[in-house]
Amino acid sequence: MKLPAVSKTKTGYSTDSYALEQIRAFHPVVDMILEHRFIAKMLSTYINVIPDLVDDSSRLHCKFDLRSTATGRFASHEPNLQNIPMKNPRSREIRKAFRAPDGKRILSADYSQIELRLAAHLSGDETFLQAFRKGEDIHSRTASELFAGDSDTIGITQRNLAKTVNFGVLYGMSPFKLSKDLNIGLAEAKNFIESYFGRFSKIKNWQEKLVDKALIEGEVRTFTGRRRLIRGLDSRNFNEREKAKRKVFNTPVQGGAADIIKIAMIKVDQALENLPVSLVLQIHDELLFEVEEKEVEKTSEIVKNAMENAVELDVPLTVSVSWGESWFETH
């Protein structure tokens, strides 16, 4: 349609939502395509599919693959119940369909800033460690810094963007992508990254040491000894080499967080032995339970305690618990 080209893929012009956002002012069809894409995604992935998978007892069972991921996380499939809509208020409505039976509640327990805490622990960065000892919420803090000026408009959407920024920068995001994500200039994005690693000054050095070690050993490990083989660190291709480096310093953190919740699952299971509670889902750093309504408060305490004390780090682990009649009410 001769609209401006935002970027290219290997087969043509890119039409992903970022590209369309950039050209929406040039033609009314662009917004219509975005809306169509959104509805099509919801229908084809969730709304038209999931009801047919519910069994005779109104239960929906996914499968969990415990040994397919590179980092030690679980993977869920048929259907994937680890990617049910959450971030967009319109699509989040889907969670109202995931209900506890009469007399029971859905209870969710999610680690706070889990990979940031683990990164603080593993790197030993004093500023980072102190922030968590003081009970700071770094995602919220980043949100306020990003939206300095309009402090009333900082809600969950802004915190989610800040979350992407915090993990993006930690795991090697380029100033280019950061500037696009935040709609800011390249220079400002560079500044943000510099001040991030300036503030948490031991992080960079810790990451470099991990890469040096991985180059020698050909692998990287989480704190439990879980190993991931890393290829490409000695590649002559810059992109391939840099990609391998990012895997090296992501894996101990993402994989370590996976180790933590696995330990927590064992402890939770033991602690709940005599209560009418079933663990129904794991979503990377979150556990979802079905609980007799009467026992919700007691379960909340036990679960929170077991998860927060799964392992002992140089920072506290904090877990947010919430519950309701459906999955929508949690968080």
Add this chain to the structure above:
DNA sequence: TGTTACAGCGCG
């Protein structure tokens, strides 16, 4: 009818 590559997008 089934497989693969691709682009795209949902979640953590």
Add this chain to the structure above:
DNA sequence: AAAGCGCGCTGTAACA
């Protein structure tokens, strides 16, 4: 998307 990482699912196009 041009240096965030980790997943699974979808529709389309091309091909067997």
